[in-house]
Amino acid sequence: MNLSLTDPHYREKIKAQQALYQVIDPELFVNVIDLGLVYDIAFDESDTIHVTMTLSTPHCPMGEAITNGVRHALEIAFPGKKADIHLTFDPPWNFGMLTEEGRAQLGA
């Protein structure tokens, strides 16, 4: 997920990213941001936060828990807003999407 200082929603995106650091993949014990599962977070004038994300594998047994975690964390960080999760497998997740911190947490 890339953040730009010129983005008009930069502050909100930073806040959303901070909230998502708290959502942990229960199997890997690494948060969804450092795993590279979140592709984009978009804010508009409506009350909805649009999240484009993936899972490490389609039909991941922990998929529902992870997407629920993302939704709940954002709705707590932004009271009154709803989180809309757009799940995609294009591009599919791969190890290159891990951040340096994520790789370090996995012992890589």
Next chain:
Amino acid sequence: MADINIGKAPPNSAVLPFYATAAVSFLALCLLLLAGAGSLTTHYFSPHLLAIVHTAALGWGTMIIFGAAYQLLPVVCERDLFSPALASLCWYTLTAGTALLAFSFLDFHTGWIMISGGALVVFSALTYFVNALLTSRVCVRYSAVRLFIVSSAAWLLCTVVVGLLLAINLAYPFFSKSHLEILKLHAHAGLAGWFLQLIAGISSKLVPMFLLGKSSKEKLLRYSWALQNAGLLLFLCDGYCSGITGRTLLYAALVTAGVICWLLYLHDAYRRRVRKSIDIQMKHTFISFLCLILALLLLPVILYARDYRWAVLYGTLLFMGWITGIILGKTFKTLPFIVWNGHYKDLSGKVKVPLPKQLYSEALVRWQFRLFIAGTVLLAAGIIAGSIPVIRVAACVWVLLSLVYALNVGKVLLHKTKVQP
């Protein structure tokens, strides 16, 4: 809302009873081992040993594999399980069938009770086959893993049908061939068809997933599937027509080559893994593979040695070393996640919830690993030395191991939701 179906895990009622029953069966198996330590120094066709083997193969191995498979088939095939109701029904028939068979073998009471037990097990295998076939039939991606899952389910069905015929033959003899010769074919269809192919298929999906290591050599899995099935089919056809001969080694070599291809695939995934630390559950898996390799190396000895101890050692390495080893490790890689999902998937992100690994005792898993190694080494030593006291000590270690395992499984199954605001 997520606009891609990420799938629903089957209801816990279709999965958890298998885990609970398997833990009880494992304890029963270890107690049978302790009570009948002497049977491991005699010919393998003895009532007590038959009861032990069927408790191990059906009550322990098949029971927990069914539970895990109903949970993992949707992950492998990337679609929901065809019928959770059929999976639940399967538990009733497998449990009743295994209990009837084990008790019938224990006092060698041939007749309708044994035949009914066999028929119930056949029904369970049929329901599993239907679920596996129809879940994988519309796989999004047609992989070698799917081939292993479908072929293993078909081999299980063949194995238990032959088992039922053997049970009928004991009460109402009708085979023109020797009962013991058919028994060898029945056992190897189960070992090399059902257990080997199912474990090869599921581990080829799970080991890379747990290690975060992807192998690009899927061709190895296809070779493995072809070699294992070619070796097994040739062995069964030749064994039925001409009995067990020196050619068996050729067929065993084909299956062994298939096993090597599968292990090379896993090794490639291991080498490329991102997750460097190896947990104790994965160490169980590595020890179990070692037991499988040792059992395969014993095959020429079994064929040419007159002593029954090598056949018993072969069976012990396969059931107690390989199959049990992989189950002991994988239980705590699957069960806590299934139970955690039931308790916490709707709470994730809302409140602070425990991690799946906090649902069981890691200290008990470390003891389980030590006891497993001690129990396997002692049991093998006792069988090789033909020493009943050593086998009895080994059986005590196994009883302790099964208690540790049952305690930890119980801790997970009886977990109560705990949240912190």
